[in-house]
Amino acid sequence: MAFEYETIDDLVSYAREAEGEYLKDIDKQNMLENTNVKGKVGTIIEASYFGYEINSKPEPDFADVGVELKTTGLKKLKNGQLSAKERLVLNIINYEDEVKVDFEDSSFWKKNAKLLIFFYTYTRDKDGKPDYRHFQIVKTVLHEFTGTDLEIIKQDFEDIKAKILSGEAHMISEGDTNILGACTKGATAKSLRMQPYSETPAKQRAFSLKQGYMTALVRKYIKDTKMISFTSPEELEGKTFEELLHDYFRPYIGKRDIDIADDLNHQLSRSKNKLALLSSRILGIQGTSLNRIEEFSKLNIKFKTIRATKTGTMQESMSFGNVDYEEILQEDWEESSLKMEMESIKWLFIVFQEDEEGNPVLKGIKLWNVPESILDDEIRNFYNEVKRILQEGFEEWPVGKQRRNNFPKSGFNGVCHLRTKGANREKSMVTLSDGQRIPGHAFWFNSRFVKNLVQELID
DNA sequence: GCATGATCATGC
């Protein structure tokens, strides 16, 4: 070993000296030019900054002080906010071994209880390629898991373990859990390995810290954002996060919006987001900035109030941000931000249905994430279809006052479609590098698809 | 009545 650290403080203060440095200056061994590994940044920090060999030992990188080294990229969103570029991938899950141990003895906890995280800015050059030389270390942090985070992680671990114990390792999906994920890992998405209680081989997976959680860490450590919490570790000891959410809403199910507002001493707004405002009030939050709720930010939960008419019809589809055509042209599905978004978001549907007089009545809530089967099939095919259209040429033609185009519609796969979105057509217009001009479009879930998801809550 | 195009309203 090239060095040893007597105390964690020594290690952390040495790490802190890297803040502000560019990768090209840290890279003493010219690995930037000569290696082509994924995880280039981690390799360079380990080899050049700390001077040790890459390993995949079960103990932490700095075993003497029990600290594991990790590097992770940051990106700036269009709205100026910082977020984590990706989930943080940890050690591979050995299905055979993991079921035999409790959380405290798990491979995750033994290796990752204390993480020394190097956050760096992930920048691209003008051709859209990663500009490794100018990746900059902006922050180094010793992160430990405590409080509600730790309680949720323990629940996540038990979830993953339960799947393996019931011979369903091949059914594990990253969306099943909240902070600690089990993401696929391998040379190809098809890397398989055996599981103890079933003959069916399962995808190889690694423990990961999900993107929403990483983004929350970014905002906490780099932006110093203050957040509001609505749970406590004590509340989570006997209940899952999901059960807790149901507990909050249960007293109001079957009540009209005006009655709920009365109960809560809440002034019902007249604006169209009044049900969203009311819903956050049920959780004890004023206003709609739900991403300021710590748990919602960490679990990447997005709120969606759904209004059904008294006959149970639901008019509206569900939109996301506008898609980035250039990114779709450049990135394959596996690397796309659409995939990252779809697998990391959990939806909290809050369903209201109008009564005879047209008053919205709370019918119930549902937490939902995109199942892996739909992600791997319908949404992947949809992405590739959009890519194909962008490559072969976007077309549109006038129909009355409107225009029609050749992007996939709701009939394409019954799940999602592209649809215009923006203040107006001209303002939303995007010019691609090949000269195509295309009005802004967003990703939408079909209304009928969403309706089926919450059908059980509607009369 | 539904699917899809078009744009509004709000908050930061």
Next chain:
DNA sequence: GCATGATCATGC
């Protein structure tokens, strides 16, 4: 000014 959520308007 822009991103995001929400909803209106048009065409079949």
